Amino acid sequence: MIRASCHCGAVEIEVDTKPRSVTSCNCSICRRLAALWAYYTRREARLVSSEDAVSAYIWGDKMIEFYHCNTCGCPTHYEDVEKEIDSRFAVNARCMPQDAIAGVPVRPFDGASMGRTNE
Amino acid sequence: MIASRSYPGACHCRALGFEYRTALEPRKWPVRACQCTFCRAHGGLTTSDPRGSLTLFERVPGALNRYRFGRKITDFWVCRKCGTYIGATMESGGRSYGIVNVRALQPTPDQLNEPQPMNYDGEATAERVSRREERWTPIAGD
Numbered sequence: 001m002i003r004a005s006c007h008c009g010a011v012e013i014e015v016d017t018k019p020r021s022v023t024s025c026n027c028s029i030c031r032r033l034a035a036l037w038a039y040y041t042r043r044e045a046r047l048v049s050s051e052d053a054v055s056a057y058i059w060g061d062k063m064i065e066f067y068h069c070n071t072c073g074c075p076t077h078y079e080d081v082e083k084e085i086d087s088r089f090a091v092n093a094r095c096m097p098q099d100a101i102a103g104v105p106v107r108p109f110d111g112a113s114m115g116r117t118n119e
Numbered sequence: 120m121i122a123s124r125s126y127p128g129a130c131h132c133r134a135l136g137f138e139y140r141t142a143l144e145p146r147k148w149p150v151r152a153c154q155c156t157f158c159r160a161h162g163g164l165t166t167s168d169p170r171g172s173l174t175l176f177e178r179v180p181g182a183l184n185r186y187r188f189g190r191k192i193t194d195f196w197v198c199r200k201c202g203t204y205i206g207a208t209m210e211s212g213g214r215s216y217g218i219v220n221v222r223a224l225q226p227t228p229d230q231l232n233e234p235q236p237m238n239y240d241g242e243a244t245a246e247r248v249s250r251r252e253e254r255w256t257p258i259a260g261d
Contacts, residue, residue, distance in 0.1 A: 007160045008188065029131050032203045032222050034162025057132065057201045068202030072186050073195075074160045075202045094160050118131065119225060 003048075004095040006074035010053040011067075013077060013091055015045040019104055022093040027111030028118045029059065029066060033075040036093040036106060045089040047077070059118065123171060128223040130203035134182035135196060137206055139219050139256065141171035145228035150221060152234035157188060157195060161204040164234050165218040173217045173256040175206055190244055208258060211248050216255035 004013040019038035025031070047054070054076060056065035063082075068075045076095055080087045093101050121142045129136040141148075148166045152158070158165075167173075175196055177183040185194040195207045206219040221231060239247065 007157050008186075029201070031227075032131050032201075034164075034222055036162075055199065055202075059131070059201075066202065070199070072157070072160075072188070073184055073197030073199075073202050073204060094162055098159075 002096055002100045004076070004091055004093075006069040006072050006076055006095055008069060008072040008074075010049060010071045011047070011069045011074070011076045011095075012049040013045060013095070014048050015040055015091055015096075017044065018100060019091075019093060021105045021107050022101065023107050023109045025109040025111040025116075027114070027116035029057075029116075030111060033066070033068075033092075034094070035075050036101075037078070037090040038093040038096070038101075038104075040089045040091060041086045042079070042083065042089045043085060045077075045091055060116065126224055126228065128205060128219055129225055130182075130198035130201050130205050130223060132179075132182075132198065132201040132203075134179035134200050135175070135177055135198045135203070135205050137173060137175040137219055137223070139166075139171065139173050139224075140259075141168040141256075143168050143171070144230075146230040146232065148221075148228075148232060150232045150234045151237045154236055154238045155240070157186075161197075161220075162222070163204055164221045165206070166221055167216075167218045167254055167256040169254060169256065171256045172259040173206075173219065174259045175208065175217060175219075190247075192244065192248070209248070209251055209255070211252055215258035216251050217258050218255055 022036040054067045123142040184197045205223040208217040
């Protein structure tokens with residue numbers, strides 16, 4: 001199990017396994033948040049701190065909720081707006097301990113050319 | 120003397136923004152990947168020009184989260200709505216200085232340098248302040 005947390009520690013997430021890879025997307029939101037997404041399902045990852053510690057940002061086609069800490073602003077995770085037990089729970093691996101993700105490959109994803117932009 | 124150019128930036132939802140002015144061409148900008156815990160968590164890549172000028176602004180009242188930690192001498196500008204870290208400011212001697220997160224530049228200039236990892240952990244507070252006075256961008260109007 002790996003525990004991820006934002007800078008100030010108000011948001012904590014538990015995941016069952018080390019990610020096999022993390023995704024670096026260049027779309028307008030991901031490039032600003034600089035997130036490295038580690039993909040899980042809602043069975044495999046969970047918010048263990050209070051839901052009051054985070055805010056969701058929803059834009060564009062309004063399919064995804066991007067969560068960040070209300071105190072330090074760190075982007076922590078995203079989820080589908082429509083949640084099911086096996087729907088995606090993506091964790092920002094920058095919130096995981098450095099040694100927990102050492103050696104994990106970073107996969108670039110060209111979200112920008114898929115029209116995912118507000119620019 | 121080369122005329123300075125304006126490089127605008129904003130968070131994703133546009134509630135926060137900045138105007139960074141510098142005469143340096145983007146291929147000559149320093150791009151720093153500070154290794155402090157905050158910058159690593161936000162993936163911050165910052166730049167500055169002590170001969171340039173900088174204005175940061177809040178377009179939507181209440182959107183600005185000035186996050187402080189550690190020595191509490193720096194305001195990290197984070198959007199409460201979308202979570203973007205756009206830059207940081209510090210006051211010293213009645214003046215303000217700032218940096219911008221190049222990830223918030225719009226558009227992203229071509230030919231930016233590879234980020235250089237920076238570690239300032241051993242600095243005393245006075246050293247930190249004087250380094251920033253020399254390297255950070257003066258806030259316009261101060």
